Amino acid sequence: MSRKSKRAKAAQIRETMASEGASVRENTQGFNRGRYETVADLENYEELKDEARQIKEDAIERLPELIDQLTEAIEANGGTVYLAEDEADANEYVSSLVESGETVVKSKSMTSEELEVNEHLEAAGANVVETDLGEWVLQVADEAPSHLVAPAIHKSRESIAELFHERFDPDQPLETPEDLTAFASEYLADAFEDADVGMTGANFLTADSGSMLLVTSEGNARKTVAATDTHVAVAGVEKVVPSVEDLQPFVELIGRSGTGQDITSYVSLLTPPVETATFGEDELEGSDDRDFHLVLIDNGRMAMREDEQLRETLYCIRCSACANTCANFQQVGGHEFGGETYTGGIAGGWETGVHGLDSSEDFVDLCTGCSRCVEACPVGIDIPWINTVVRDRINRGADDHTYDFLVDGLTPDTEEGGMSLQKRFFGNFVTVAKLGSFFAPVSNWLAGFGPNRWIAEQLLGVDQRRDMPQFSRETLKEWASGRDGPADPDCEVVFMADTYTNYMHVERGKAAIRALEALNVDVEIADVTESGRAALSQGMVRTAANHGKAVAEELLPHIDTGREVVIVEPSDLTMLRDDYERLLDAETYERLSEHSYEILEYVYGLLENGADASALRDGDGEEIAYHGHCQQRTLGLAAHTEAVLEELGYDLVTSDVECCGMAGSFGFKQQYYDVSMAVGEELREQFSTPEAEGRTVVASGTSCHDQLTDLMKQDVPHPIELVAP
Amino acid sequence: MATIAGNATVDRFAAALDDLDVGWTLTTVDELSGELERFSEPTVGAPFPFEDLSLPDSIPRASESEDVKDANTGVTAGVLAIAEYGSVVIGSEPPETEPVSLYADTHVAVVRAEDVVASMGEAFAELGPRLREAGGNAIIVTGPSATADMGALVRGVHGPGDVHVVIVE
Numbered sequence: 104m105s106r107k108s109k110r111a112k113a114a115q116i117r118e119t120m121a122s123e124g125a126s127v128r129e130n131t132q133g134f135n136r137g138r139y140e141t142v143a144d145l146e147n148y149e150e151l152k153d154e155a156r157q158i159k160e161d162a163i164e165r166l167p168e169l170i171d172q173l174t175e176a177i178e179a180n181g182g183t184v185y186l187a188e189d190e191a192d193a194n195e196y197v198s199s200l201v202e203s204g205e206t207v208v209k210s211k212s213m214t215s216e217e218l219e220v221n222e223h224l225e226a227a228g229a230n231v232v233e234t235d236l237g238e239w240v241l242q243v244a245d246e247a248p249s250h251l252v253a254p255a256i257h258k259s260r261e262s263i264a265e266l267f268h269e270r271f272d273p274d275q276p277l278e279t280p281e282d283l284t285a286f287a288s289e290y291l292a293d294a295f296e297d298a299d300v301g302m303t304g305a306n307f308l309t310a311d312s313g314s315m316l317l318v319t320s321e322g323n324a325r326k327t328v329a330a331t332d333t334h335v336a337v338a339g340v341e342k343v344v345p346s347v348e349d350l351q352p353f354v355e356l357i358g359r360s361g362t363g364q365d366i367t368s369y370v371s372l373l374t375p376p377v378e379t380a381t382f383g384e385d386e387l388e389g390s391d392d393r394d395f396h397l398v399l400i401d402n403g404r405m406a407m408r409e410d411e412q413l414r415e416t417l418y419c420i421r422c423s424a425c426a427n428t429c430a431n432f433q434q435v436g437g438h439e440f441g442g443e444t445y446t447g448g449i450a451g452g453w454e455t456g457v458h459g460l461d462s463s464e465d466f467v468d469l470c471t472g473c474s475r476c477v478e479a480c481p482v483g484i485d486i487p488w489i490n491t492v493v494r495d496r497i498n499r500g501a502d503d504h505t506y507d508f509l510v511d512g513l514t515p516d517t518e519e520g521g522m523s524l525q526k527r528f529f530g531n532f533v534t535v536a537k538l539g540s541f542f543a544p545v546s547n548w549l550a551g552f553g554p555n556r557w558i559a560e561q562l563l564g565v566d567q568r569r570d571m572p573q574f575s576r577e578t579l580k581e582w583a584s585g586r587d588g589p590a591d592p593d594c595e596v597v598f599m600a601d602t603y604t605n606y607m608h609v610e611r612g613k614a615a616i617r618a619l620e621a622l623n624v625d626v627e628i629a630d631v632t633e634s635g636r637a638a639l640s641q642g643m644v645r646t647a648a649n650h651g652k653a654v655a656e657e658l659l660p661h662i663d664t665g666r667e668v669v670i671v672e673p674s675d676l677t678m679l680r681d682d683y684e685r686l687l688d689a690e691t692y693e694r695l696s697e698h699s700y701e702i703l704e705y706v707y708g709l710l711e712n713g714a715d716a717s718a719l720r721d722g723d724g725e726e727i728a729y730h731g732h733c734q735q736r737t738l739g740l741a742a743h744t745e746a747v748l749e750e751l752g753y754d755l756v757t758s759d760v761e762c763c764g765m766a767g768s769f770g771f772k773q774q775y776y777d778v779s780m781a782v783g784e785e786l787r788e789q790f791s792t793p794e795a796e797g798r799t800v801v802a803s804g805t806s807c808h809d810q811l812t813d814l815m816k817q818d819v820p821h822p823i824e825l826v827a828p
Numbered sequence: 829m830a831t832i833a834g835n836a837t838v839d840r841f842a843a844a845l846d847d848l849d850v851g852w853t854l855t856t857v858d859e860l861s862g863e864l865e866r867f868s869e870p871t872v873g874a875p876f877p878f879e880d881l882s883l884p885d886s887i888p889r890a891s892e893s894e895d896v897k898d899a900n901t902g903v904t905a906g907v908l909a910i911a912e913y914g915s916v917v918i919g920s921e922p923p924e925t926e927p928v929s930l931y932a933d934t935h936v937a938v939v940r941a942e943d944v945v946a947s948m949g950e951a952f953a954e955l956g957p958r959l960r961e962a963g964g965n966a967i968i969v970t971g972p973s974a975t976a977d978m979g980a981l982v983r984g985v986h987g988p989g990d991v992h993v994v995i996v997e
Contacts, residue, residue, distance in 0.1 A: 322987025
């Protein structure tokens with residue numbers, strides 16, 4: 104992304120937030136809250152997710168065989184299956200089924216959006232009418248969907264009323280949602296009356312019976328099939344599952360995951376061609392001769408299946424949970440956070456697979472890797488990883504070498520020349536930190552000095568409105584070296600200080616070591632600080648893997664002598680616990696993953712095992728407001744921090760926003776600063792309620808610290824700094 | 829909530845219908861006809877695919893296209909019901925079942941108590957063999973047609989705004 108386009112991008116995002124942000128925010132957050140509530144009622148939620156994941160893994164593995172079986176079943180039922188290689192192929196086939204002048208009623212389908220089938224049919228002289236109310240609104244407005252499930256989520260009631268008045272000039276003013284709904288469904292009733300062909304997508308297809316599953320709430324999909332003599336369904340090949348019984352976990356998960364409904368009003372399991380009666384001139388007529396065509400679309404999917412990194416995308420059931428839970432999507436919606444067709448976190452994989460990298464480039468960086476979507480996804484897709492891979496591929500394809508000479512010295516990475524200077528700067532931050540610390544305080548003055556800030560913004564896109572973190576002259580390692588530990592320790596750990604803790608936020612490292620020592624733990628300090636997190640955030644996968652190898656080389660000998668690894672920064676712990684699975688060999692990953700702990704998780708364990716809590720500072724009822732780090736929450740570790748703080752007598756309120764909006768380098772980037780602050784505003788509001796106001800604000804992550812410091816205009820310590828003696 | 833002695837699954841089904849704000853009544857074969865006559869006319873019905881329970885003669889059979897589209901009440905059988913979700917499963921036999929259940933303002937689904945299963949898992953264990961052997965449709969209907977696309981939840985969009993379940997002991 105060039106200098107100019109960063110500013111242009113920032114302006115474009117601001118504009119989208121101003122026009123669509125409020126509606127998107129209200130709707131996605133409503134869906135997301137609903138999801139939390141409805142899955143909490145499900146006793147076997149995790150089991151259902153595991154089952155769903157396993158069915159998709161198996162189905163994609165056996166896909167060619169299942170497609171054959173499905174084809175046989177549908178043909179035995181009297182339907183036709185057409186396997187379309189790409190968009191053009193699919194459109195040509197669909198167009199051949201519709202005669203000029205005919206009316207096609209359509210039930211919302213993202214796959215047909217991917218094909219842009221409406222345009223093709225209209226060019227061939229057909230009249231195409233979308234029958235899902237949201238989708239119809241967009242057809243009237245000539246806009247693209249901004250959400251997988253609720254396509255017109257970005258439109259407010261007022262803007263829809265305005266649109267209807269402008270286009271249809273109704274006799275009565277349309278004001279309430281009831282007015283608007285009645286107007287739309289009357290209009291669409293006429294379309295059903297005229298319809299010759301009904302077109303649907305398919306949420307799932309079953310190879311054993313040749314059935315399809317459609318999930319809707321309005322009833323338009325049912326009418327689309329019932330009111331017409333020809334039914335055309337378009338579906339990606341990845342929609343096939345082996346058997347009818349395999350649909351059960353998806354039926355229970357899809358509505359809950361997407362809109363927070365236990366189940367949608369209509370789950371239609373059809374075995375087409377259906378024999379549902381149609382409306383004849385006068386009489387209701389049996390329809391034994393209904394035509395059914397299933398158009399199964401490849402369009403890049405079989406290649407995705409062969410692509411180890413993109414393959415998981417095919418497990419997606421298009422429920423939209425990833426988008427609804429995403430703090431950035433909640434602010435900007437799918438018109439910013441999406442490509443040609445698909446939106447939200449998972450769109451990085453879909454767009455790359457079906458439309459190519461060009462279609463992903465514009466939005467994929469809106470994924471901060473916070474990982475909240477991984478927990479929300481009913482099939483457990485590692486969406487941040489897919490976006491990292493996409494970013495890595497974009498990096499390697501870049502070829503703007505203008506400023507390479509400037510950064511090559513600062514960037515000991517193994518990345519191709521030509522990738523964005525901004526990415527290389529943030530991805531190699533450890534080198535900057537080392538120099539910054541060595542030259543502190545001069546470096547701090549230089550970094551904060553107006554003209555330099557201007558240069559940093561011009562060259563690197565570091566937003567001038569952000570306070571730069573201050574480098575510490577004395578690193579944590581220097582402070583810790585030669586320290587006398589407890590004389591007769593109960594156990595030994597190796598403390599891996601991350602780059603920020605070692606060079607900048609040294610206090611939290613000191614507090615961590617003091618707390619461990621007070622609990623009679625001997626602390627060695629590791630010789631590496633960089634886990635590779637910074638590089639990974641920028642999509643520099645190879646560089647991240649090299650950092651991972653160095654970490655393993657340093658830590659494994661400690662682990663061999665019985666030391667556990669303790670880390671203060673949750674996003675670095677996530678590398679060891681989770682991301683290294685993709686970067687290191689299996690055995691190394693397992694050793695590191697098994698033996699690494701977040702600082703308060705470790706303290707919690709010590710206290711549970713009888714360590715003396717009175718060695719730590721007593722909270723004495725102090726009122727604090729705690730913001731857990733997003734990745735720490737995904738790992739299930741926020742509870743440990745809360746438990747320790749409560750045990751020590753602190754009075755705690757905890758934020759429940761998905762993310763603070765900073766997520767590492769994201770909030771420093773000029774193009775995303777406004778989104779970052781808009782996300783953060785919700786956290787600020789939570790901590791400004793009468794219940795939370797005036798409390799000491801604490802946060803577990805470095806980026807949360809930076810963001811909250813900006814938002815709350817107060818210092819924001821790590822919880823370990825409160826409890827350490 | 830009324831309790832239905834002797835059948836915990838039916839109790840649970842009724843409770844789920846209450847949560848959905850879907851009306852329900854419990855009746856017997858003999859009283860079914862009177863039960864169905866209470867609903868707003870014009871009424872149309874689709875014959876039931878059961879051997880032991882048929883659509884009462886007092887309910888007009890759906891035959892004219894306009895009658896089906898203009899009906900206030902559409903009566904169909906539900907071939908299965910799922911207690912934990914308050915869902916009724918509409919089959920595809922006879923062919924007028926789907927339009928009758930879809931076009932009327934109120935859909936009245938008649939379910940035999942023995943066809944109420946506890947869970948979605950049990951429902952699919954029955955639906956699997958059925959669809960593999962005989963094909964056909966199974967529409968899992970849970971509450972009325974609804975949309976939130978116009979800024980608030982509105983009932984009765986393309987399908988019925990009201991659903992009423994009649995459970996026959």
